[in-house]
Amino acid sequence: MRERPDFEEFAAGRARRLFQIAYLMCGDWYQAQDLVQTALGKMYAVWGRLRFEDGDAGLDAYARKVLLRTYLSHRRLRRSSELTVERVPDAPSDGAADGGAGRTELRLVLVEALAQLPPRNRAVVVLRYLEDHSVEAVAEMLGTSPAAVKSLTTRSLAKLRELLGDRDLFQWS
Template identity: 40%
Template sequence: MANGSDAEYLAYVHGRTTGLRRTAYLLSGDEHHADDLVQETITKLYVRWSRISGVENLDAYVHTMLVRIFLDEKRRGWWKVRLGVPPDRPAPVQAGGDVEERALLRAALSQVPPRQQAVLVLRFLCDQPVADVARVLSCSEGTVKSQTAHGLTALRRILGDRIHSLGGTR
């Protein structure tokens, strides 16, 4: 890369890594997997940097890359290889909410189909509007709405009676 674009890339990545990691963690539910998703995203970004650094909404472009990498990974079958299992570490403590509730919700969310999971995370945990989620997932707003409804129904089915303890309704 010429003309200082390496420096621009590094500045961009350093400024966005925390936000990317947060979204990746919300999607995957695992800090190591989140790190892998972010690493793959910023690696692909580096390869394309000279062509896309001038994109009008670069943040949205990179966010879309991250979500698509997550979804592509979910589509991979048995052939996906993990080279090692890192030692167990306690999950990071986050402010607000009960740890057991978060664990229960995370476990239920991981059982929802990948696209529905992505829609729920983007809509409710990342607080993105329907139009933005539709753009990220390359689908219509109606599809986002139906995937949201189906995903919430699946969560209610998975959680069953425990949903009342999370403050929801049936």
């Protein structure tokens, strides 16, 4: 029988799958991340005491159970903290008295424009400009050549300029 992995090895190997499960359960990217972190935190707290006869399969089943219970517990807590209001405000309040709405509008405009790009083009723009990876790093991630990344970048930026028109994207900064 194989020796049980240490916690870091277990978490690194299972986090992606746990995230997929959490996302399918809750339907929200950020909540899924929080659920996985909370579940792994709970497992870390008891890691030394965990014993399963069926090894990795038992650990995986336990992780899914902790994730599910975390999700259900979170749903109960979330439901009890919701506040009902008589009237929804006309404009969102993000804490910034001046320019906050402009930044929100800018994000929405950019997200909408990005969504209109094909998946590979969107990935190139996000990896190059939002994640700040080099052309070579993006090429390696996508399994393509640096020249292809440069070409995709050029076409993607041209399409974004076309979609955004002559909006001054820096007026809100």
